[in-house]
Amino acid sequence: MPIKTRMSGNEAVAHAIKQINPDVMPAFPITPSTEIPQFVASMIANGEIDTEFIPVESEHSAMSAAMGASAAGARAVTATSSCGMALMWEVLYVAASSRLPIVMALVNRGLTGPLNINAEHSDSMGARDSGWIQIYAENNQEVYDNFLQAHRIAEHKDVRLPVMICQDGFITSHAVQNITLWEDQAIRDFVGEYQPEHYLLREDEAMAVGPYALSPYCMEAKKAQAEAMKRAKQVILDVADGFEKITGRHYGLFEEYRLEDAEYAVVAMGSVCGTVKDAVDAMREQGRKVGLLKLRVFRPFPGREIGAALRHCKAIAIMDRSESYSSQGGPLGAEVTAALYRAKASAETVNIMYGLSGRDVRVEEIRGIFEELEKLAAGEVSYPEYPYLGLRDGTEDLLNR
Amino acid sequence: MRHLTEIRWHGRGGQGAKTAALLLADVAFQAGKQVQGFPEYGPERMGAPITAYDRISDREIRVHSNIYEPDFVAVVDDTLLHTVDVTAGLKEDGGILINTVKSGEEILPLLKGYAGKVWLLDARKVCAATLGKYFPNTPMLAAMVKISGVMDIPVFLREMETSLQHKFARKPEVLEGNLKALRVALEEVTECV
Numbered sequence: 022m023p024i025k026t027r028m029s030g031n032e033a034v035a036h037a038i039k040q041i042n043p044d045v046m047p048a049f050p051i052t053p054s055t056e057i058p059q060f061v062a063s064m065i066a067n068g069e070i071d072t073e074f075i076p077v078e079s080e081h082s083a084m085s086a087a088m089g090a091s092a093a094g095a096r097a098v099t100a101t102s103s104c105g106m107a108l109m110w111e112v113l114y115v116a117a118s119s120r121l122p123i124v125m126a127l128v129n130r131g132l133t134g135p136l137n138i139n140a141e142h143s144d145s146m147g148a149r150d151s152g153w154i155q156i157y158a159e160n161n162q163e164v165y166d167n168f169l170q171a172h173r174i175a176e177h178k179d180v181r182l183p184v185m186i187c188q189d190g191f192i193t194s195h196a197v198q199n200i201t202l203w204e205d206q207a208i209r210d211f212v213g214e215y216q217p218e219h220y221l222l223r224e225d226e227a228m229a230v231g232p233y234a235l236s237p238y239c240m241e242a243k244k245a246q247a248e249a250m251k252r253a254k255q256v257i258l259d260v261a262d263g264f265e266k267i268t269g270r271h272y273g274l275f276e277e278y279r280l281e282d283a284e285y286a287v288v289a290m291g292s293v294c295g296t297v298k299d300a301v302d303a304m305r306e307q308g309r310k311v312g313l314l315k316l317r318v319f320r321p322f323p324g325r326e327i328g329a330a331l332r333h334c335k336a337i338a339i340m341d342r343s344e345s346y347s348s349q350g351g352p353l354g355a356e357v358t359a360a361l362y363r364a365k366a367s368a369e370t371v372n373i374m375y376g377l378s379g380r381d382v383r384v385e386e387i388r389g390i391f392e393e394l395e396k397l398a399a400g401e402v403s404y405p406e407y408p409y410l411g412l413r414d415g416t417e418d419l420l421n422r
Numbered sequence: 423m424r425h426l427t428e429i430r431w432h433g434r435g436g437q438g439a440k441t442a443a444l445l446l447a448d449v450a451f452q453a454g455k456q457v458q459g460f461p462e463y464g465p466e467r468m469g470a471p472i473t474a475y476d477r478i479s480d481r482e483i484r485v486h487s488n489i490y491e492p493d494f495v496a497v498v499d500d501t502l503l504h505t506v507d508v509t510a511g512l513k514e515d516g517g518i519l520i521n522t523v524k525s526g527e528e529i530l531p532l533l534k535g536y537a538g539k540v541w542l543l544d545a546r547k548v549c550a551a552t553l554g555k556y557f558p559n560t561p562m563l564a565a566m567v568k569i570s571g572v573m574d575i576p577v578f579l580r581e582m583e584t585s586l587q588h589k590f591a592r593k594p595e596v597l598e599g600n601l602k603a604l605r606v607a608l609e610e611v612t613e614c615v
Contacts, residue, residue, distance in 0.1 A: 027451040138463065160486075192486050196460035197447045199483075295484035383487045 023268070024202040030158070030193035033165035033200060034100065034126045034186070035060035039070055040208040041172065043124075044095035044215075047075035047086035051105035052138045053190040054128035058100055080105040084112035084123075091121040092230040094220030096172065099123070102190060103130035103144045110148070116183050117152025118246055119231050122175030123183040125153075126168065129291070129342075130190040131378050139379020140189040142291070145319075146343040146352045152246055154184040154253055155320040157290040162200050164188040166270055167317075172212055173260045179252040189292040191379065203268060211267055250321045257318055274323040276315040277330055279305060283312030285394040286331055288357050289340040290316045293375070293382050300387035311391045322356055328364025336369040336394035337361070341407075342376045350374075350407040369397045373419060375410040386410060389420040427572050428489045429476040432508050433498035436468040438559030442498070443474035445563050445585075446572075450478045452581040453573040458483045471506055478572045494570045497521060498545075498558050500529070509536040517569055519611070521545040521558050526614035540614040541569050548610055552603040553596075560600055561607030568608050579604060 028036065034057050038046070048058035064070050073090075077083045083099050090097040101109065106127060116123055131141030145155055154174060158164035164186060171184040188194055219228055234242055254274065261272040276294075279301050280286060287297050294315040304311045314330055316323075331337055339358065341351025349355075354372025361368060373390065376382050390410070396402045408419035415421035429446070433439025440461040447459025458477040464470050475489045493516035497508050500522040512518060517539035522529055526542060533540065543565045545558035553560070567578045582604055590597050 027448065027457060160484075189486075191460070191463065196458055196486075197444050198458050199451060199456050292486040295486050299485045381488045383490065384485060 022204050022207070024204065025199065026202060027197055027199050028161060029056075029195055029197050030161040030164050030188045031056040031128065031195065032060065033161045034168055034188075035064070036202060037165050037168035038072070038098060039064050040205050041096075041098075041169070041212050042070045042209075043072050043098045045073045045075065045087070045090035045097045046099060047077050047083045047090070047097070048099050049077050049080045049083045049101070049105060051080070051102050053130055053194045054100045054102040054105070054126065056194075057126055057128070080108040081112060084109040084116060087123045087125075088112060088116050088119065088121055091116070091123050092119065092220065093222045094217045096176075096215040097123050098125065100126040100128070102128045103132055103138075106144050106148065107132055110151075113148055113151040113153060113183075115231055118242065120181040120246070120249070121183060122172070122181055124168070124171040124175055125183065125185050127185045127187045128190045128194045129187050135378075137378040138190070140192050140292070140342070141377050141379065142187075142341075142343040145185060145187050146345070148185070149320060149352060152182065152250065153320060154180075154182055154250070154257075154318070156184065156186055156257075156318055157316065158186070158188045158193065159292060159294045159315065160193055161196070161198050162270075164193060165200060165202065166264065166268070166272065169208060169212060170257075170260045170264050170272070172215070173263070174253065174256055176215055176217075177256045177260075178218070180249055180256050182246075182249055182253060187291070192292040201268075207267055211263065254318070254321050254323060272317065274316075274318045274326055275330070276313075276317060278313040278315060280312035280314055280330060282310060284310040284335045285391050285398070286312050286314055286334045286337045287340060287387065287390060288314045288316065288327075288331070288337060288353065290319065290353065291342065293340065293342070296382055296384055297387050300384045300391065303384065304388060304391055309391065309395075316353070319353075322360075324356065324360035324363065327357060328360040328366060331357075331361060331368065332364050332366045334366070334368045335398040336371075338390050338394055339370060339372045340375050341372060344374060344377060354407060369394075371397060371404040372407040373410050374407060380411050382411060386420060393419065425481060426477060426479040426483075427494070427570055428492045429478070429494045429496065429566065429570060430489050430492040431474040431476075431496045431498065432502050432506055433472055433474070434468075434502070435470045435472050437498050438557060439472055439496070439498045440474045442496070442559035442563045442566075443476050445559070446476050446566060447478070448585060449567075449578060449581045450476075450572055452585070453577050455479065455573070456481060456483050462488060471502060492516065494519065494566065496562055496566050498562055500524065503529070503532040507534070509533055512536060512538065514538040517541060519543065519562065519565055519569055521562055523547070530614065539569070541565065541611050542614055543607060543611040545607070548603055548606050552606055553599045560603045561610075564604040564607040565611035568611060575608065
């Protein structure tokens, strides 16, 4: 039974954790994810769930404790943001390569500096090669739904990889919006009991977690991990199907919004996608053929599927909320462009840097991007470099040159 | 009535402008609306100017940007009138609500020629008479509901009573004062002509 209520993105994650009632949650506070461990600690104190909360002295310890718990056979979750996840860095790789199905709520915030607390994807993008599955949300509803699907994906025998459930700091984490929840029993039945196969506390099976691997074995381990990431794609789709059967809410690797006959497309992730949808609807009313590809799953990267979905477009803007200082664009730009090349697409592309450190994005600006795409396809403009959107210095800004 | 009402709150950290915005979203949800209430933080410290926003609609809200052309603005601290452009983008068929002890003659010259409606409320006086403590967000919330018309006043009072009963379950003695603050603010808020 659906329960219609309203809550923030952080409350939505905490509510999901309450319904899942994981075994262990080690966490260290950092804005803007602090509320999540706060809410969960209150639920434990009130006797609503019996999760073991471990107050640790740093995020490095939080991820280490999550690893220990997961290796022992427990279902472990944590939450963090920005520099907090940066302090986990070393352990993120160890967790993934040890094939531990930890679930982390990441409330995206830019890495310092300059020091800033607002939304940016530089934290998760920095960890894009760490071996974690990454799933992004447009709003509070999606972050709730994604979190409920995370354990099923992470713990699946074909996968056994940690999962990061991402949402934009403040923009969704602190925004109260309408949301539809589902009753506890339906969620518990969907998520199920965790039944690990190999774990340290199993008496009849001696095993080691994270030992030194000599060169004759280490590369094979990495290949096996890469294969698990590839298999995760199908598992993510299967889990989404099961979720849809209960809730009626459909999820894929990405969402195609009015994309089928679109000549001009925006590719983006996270909260900006809601703003893009409003721009798409307004321009469709004028008869303009515009659409959105909203990427939900960044790791594993669905390159083949993205290439197929965008192949018919004339011009595509790929939006990055993370500067990689590569001097030729951001991570989403690089990977989507590569996917288009492999799909033998002929579309013109432009990689746009937007929303850094929480810089706001308006519907009018997205409409401006679609207008630029029309000019790009007509050969009236070109983008040898990657432009910034929304800069105060007009001479450097995409729409004010 | 508008399909979408957009409201911008200006306050200082610690005065409850964010709380007022979230409370308004909450009570509008109770009245059956689609809502979005969110803060925009500057420096994280008491007294720094902060902005908070509400979207209240009959339709799904998808946009995630700040509000640049609000229908209504609330100013929780009148010292902000000297430093923040509170009427920026404010629609002239909307209005601005200011918490102040000052008169219209003193306030109007600070509004840069804004031609829409201006409402004043002395929230300090309301708080002194009803709460015994200065929490301007409670009276400002009631006044904003009245001037914006986002919901019927009896529905607002009924839903606030329910949510305050829940919020103050362990402090029932403050419930009556809060309800009285809402009612007094509805009477005290005055249009500046």
